[in-house]
Amino acid sequence: MNKIWLIIKREFLTRVRKRSFLVVTLLVPVAFAAMIIIPILMAIGGNESKRIAVIDKSGIFNNQLPDKRGVYFKYLPGANLDSLKRHYQAEDYSGILYIPDIDINRPAGLEYYSKGQVGISLETAINSDINNVIERKRMELEGIDKSKLDALRSNIAVEFKSGDDEKKGNSWVAYGVGYACGFTIYIVLLLFGTSVMRGVMEEKVNRIAEVMISSVKPFQLMMGKIVGIAAVGLLQFLIWGVLICAIYTIIPLFLSPESIQAASQGSMMAQGNHAEAAEAFRRVTDVVDSINWSLLLSCFTFYFLGGYLFYSSLFAAIGSLANEDASDVQQLTFPITVPIIIGIMIMMKAVHDPGSSLAVWGSIIPFTSPMVMMARLPYGVPGTVPYWQLALSFAFLIGGFIVNTWAAGKIYRTGILLYGKKVTLKEALKWVIK
Amino acid sequence: MNLLEVKHLKKHYATHKAVDDISFDIRQGSIFGLLGPNGAGKTTLLRMITGIFYPDEGSILLNGKPFDPQRDTPLIGYMPEERGLYKKMKVGEQTLYLARLKGLSEREATEKIKKWFDKFDINSWWNKRVDELSKGMQQKVQFISTIMHDPKLLILDEPFSGLDPINSNLIKQEIFNLAQQGTTIIFSTHRMEQVEEICDHIMLVNKGHKILDGSVKQIKQDFKQGLFRIGLGVVPNAAQMATYHFTIISIHENTVTVKMNEDSSTNDILLHFIHQNIPVTYFEEILPSINEVFITQVQQTEQAPVPTAAQQPA
Numbered sequence: 001m002n003k004i005w006l007i008i009k010r011e012f013l014t015r016v017r018k019r020s021f022l023v024v025t026l027l028v029p030v031a032f033a034a035m036i037i038i039p040i041l042m043a044i045g046g047n048e049s050k051r052i053a054v055i056d057k058s059g060i061f062n063n064q065l066p067d068k069r070g071v072y073f074k075y076l077p078g079a080n081l082d083s084l085k086r087h088y089q090a091e092d093y094s095g096i097l098y099i100p101d102i103d104i105n106r107p108a109g110l111e112y113y114s115k116g117q118v119g120i121s122l123e124t125a126i127n128s129d130i131n132n133v134i135e136r137k138r139m140e141l142e143g144i145d146k147s148k149l150d151a152l153r154s155n156i157a158v159e160f161k162s163g164d165d166e167k168k169g170n171s172w173v174a175y176g177v178g179y180a181c182g183f184t185i186y187i188v189l190l191l192f193g194t195s196v197m198r199g200v201m202e203e204k205v206n207r208i209a210e211v212m213i214s215s216v217k218p219f220q221l222m223m224g225k226i227v228g229i230a231a232v233g234l235l236q237f238l239i240w241g242v243l244i245c246a247i248y249t250i251i252p253l254f255l256s257p258e259s260i261q262a263a264s265q266g267s268m269m270a271q272g273n274h275a276e277a278a279e280a281f282r283r284v285t286d287v288v289d290s291i292n293w294s295l296l297l298s299c300f301t302f303y304f305l306g307g308y309l310f311y312s313s314l315f316a317a318i319g320s321l322a323n324e325d326a327s328d329v330q331q332l333t334f335p336i337t338v339p340i341i342i343g344i345m346i347m348m349k350a351v352h353d354p355g356s357s358l359a360v361w362g363s364i365i366p367f368t369s370p371m372v373m374m375a376r377l378p379y380g381v382p383g384t385v386p387y388w389q390l391a392l393s394f395a396f397l398i399g400g401f402i403v404n405t406w407a408a409g410k411i412y413r414t415g416i417l418l419y420g421k422k423v424t425l426k427e428a429l430k431w432v433i434k
Numbered sequence: 435m436n437l438l439e440v441k442h443l444k445k446h447y448a449t450h451k452a453v454d455d456i457s458f459d460i461r462q463g464s465i466f467g468l469l470g471p472n473g474a475g476k477t478t479l480l481r482m483i484t485g486i487f488y489p490d491e492g493s494i495l496l497n498g499k500p501f502d503p504q505r506d507t508p509l510i511g512y513m514p515e516e517r518g519l520y521k522k523m524k525v526g527e528q529t530l531y532l533a534r535l536k537g538l539s540e541r542e543a544t545e546k547i548k549k550w551f552d553k554f555d556i557n558s559w560w561n562k563r564v565d566e567l568s569k570g571m572q573q574k575v576q577f578i579s580t581i582m583h584d585p586k587l588l589i590l591d592e593p594f595s596g597l598d599p600i601n602s603n604l605i606k607q608e609i610f611n612l613a614q615q616g617t618t619i620i621f622s623t624h625r626m627e628q629v630e631e632i633c634d635h636i637m638l639v640n641k642g643h644k645i646l647d648g649s650v651k652q653i654k655q656d657f658k659q660g661l662f663r664i665g666l667g668v669v670p671n672a673a674q675m676a677t678y679h680f681t682i683i684s685i686h687e688n689t690v691t692v693k694m695n696e697d698s699s700t701n702d703i704l705l706h707f708i709h710q711n712i713p714v715t716y717f718e719e720i721l722p723s724i725n726e727v728f729i730t731q732v733q734q735t736e737q738a739p740v741p742t743a744a745q746q747p748a
Contacts, residue, residue: 202520203518206518208520212535
């Protein structure tokens with residue numbers, strides 16, 4: 001026991017002390033923060049504002065185009081297009097919107113001039129603004145009351161309730177959370193699995209394996225490595241968790257409350273009025289509350305560790321079959337990576353339809369369960385995932401881990417000391433049965 | 435007293451018998467040479483003695499008790515032929531780690547490593563990474579990590595390969611020192627001149643079988659062919675050399691090499707020269723080198739296949 005502890009410690013420390021560990025551990029939350037902050041900054045508009053000169057020969061658009069998100073329209077009714085084209089930049093305009101005297105029923109010939117290519121968002125914004133104005137004008141001409149039309153418009157959402165307690169659920173939130181969890185598990189399996197495999201290969205190719213095995217049992221060496229790398233993974237997730245929480249608490253300190261409010265409501269306000277936005281907001285918070293985060297987090301830890309342990313011993317066994325030629329290993333890893341890839345594919349289906357039989361079986365069979373079950377869990381326990389399915393999935397994963405480790409241990413024991421011979425998978429499986 | 439007793443050890447692989455019924459004893463404090471051509475089963479034999487492999491049959495007694503790999507690893511130091519260290523680890527950490535795995539406490543291990551590093555004058559390497567060292571330097575580190583826990587049984591597989599003469603000598607001296615202090619050493623090699631120089635006792639294996647086993651002196655006696663080199667005061671003529679007691683192998687000026695006939699004695703040869711009135715300046719027995727014994731024995735076993743070898747697939 002003392003020896004396996006020494007091995008775990010070495011595997012853990014050599015990895016944690018590497019510079020790459022620090023870089024990855026810090027970069028991920030930074031990337032995460034960037035993913036949150038950048039859209040907010042973009043929504044607020046940042047410092048960069050655009051002044052657009054509008055020459056409106058038709059007189060329809062005067063003061064009708066809304067200023068928003070850093071885009072300001074300046075109406076220059078008497079200006080000459082050709083002369084403005086020459087010095088609009090000097091006057092601090094980023095572009096000229098030219099509207100000829102159009103026929104409201106057949107508008108044509110609207111043009112926009114700028115030095116560089118305009119972004120897709122500005123293009124869409126200007127187009128939709130212009131169309132809104134034209135639609136409104138046409139309604140006026142047809143005698144349709146705008147306020148009446150708005151009152152007739154419908155934008156309700158059915159409340160989807162599930163389970164005996166009729167919990168409200170929003171499948172979009174469940175979808176997002178499920179997808180993120182399933183995908184994270186997939187990355188973990190591949191990343192840490194190959195890390196185990198490379199560690200084993202290194203020991204074999206460096207010939208340290210024989211020295212080690214004269215002091216410790218092969219199984220201790222294998223498990224020490226697997227557990228050591230698992231500890232590295234857990235530490236990484238812990239640091240990420242802490243950093244993400246920290247970033248969440250820090251972000252609001254940098255942004256004024258109004259700007260957050262404005263940013264998060266901005267898009268909704270475009271669709272409807274305040275009441276609807278508030279209603280949508282309430283629904284989201286309801287759903288976020290409806291997800292049992294403590295269950296989800298403990299299940300994530302379980303499937304992260306369980307899935308990793310299930311696959312890592314197989315990766316270790318493959319690593320032990322390696323010779324100096326790394327391309328052999330590529331072939332040998334194929335039978336392990338295929339079920340993982342199948343798992344991610346079922347996961348992608350399962351987030352759309354968590355109750356389908358493919359999703360149910362995928363979340364019970366241990367080869368795919370860590371990914372698929374994590375995709376289903378945010379939809380609710382025991383509503384979407386009954387307790388028996390969760391229990392069965394747990395049991396199979398633990399059982400699978402024990403069987404795999406036992407079998408992998410046998411392959412590893414023989415493989416790690418075998419040199420100069422290319423081992424086929426068939427031979428390796430014979431060692432298990434022997 | 436025997437430190438190690440190996441009895442009827444067998445290890446069979448799917449296609450061949452790597453070790454087939456080998457028995458031998460090693461006295462405590464002796465240096466035991468394990469010889470054999472490539473693929474003879476030496477490494478498999480050593481791996482069973484170090485507890486890396488379990489024998490299919492037979493028993494190993496260490497210190498008179500059945501060998502238990504779990505309990506007895508601290509008693510054994512093993513340096514495999516293919517050396518190996520963690521390349522990215524620092525020298526000090528690496529040796530400390532290996533010593534801890536042999537059951538030493540951190541303090542004890544540090545003390546012992548410091549002592550050996552002083553002795554080999556490599557204290558400045560402590561914080562160097564293994565892959566910054568030359569191959570010879572790595573060998574030294576490997577040797578220290580094999581002996582730092584004061585094993586009772588030290589197993590060295592080709593310990594001098596890759597070492598320059600100076601370091602070779604350093605390690606050789608250390609092997610003698612350890613043997614004197616009571617460490618029993620198994621020394622596996624192809625290099626016969628080292629065997630004669632270092633080993634008290636040797637065993638020759640081929641194709642998984644023990645071919646011979648004995649002290650170096652005894653083996654030389656057993657395989658001598660009755661050859662003598664005689665220095666003469668004059669260059670003899672053919673008539674003077676004719677006798678029943680020996681046949682001439684070669685004459686070079688006044689040195690003759692003869693093969694004694696079986697029922698004659700050395701004194702018969704000397705008397706012959708005395709009777710011929712030829713002064714004898716020296717008279718010495720030519721003993722076979724271990725190398726010669728090795729080659730003839732291996733060739734003999736190759737020619738006359740041992741029964742089990744016949745069952746091997748081609």
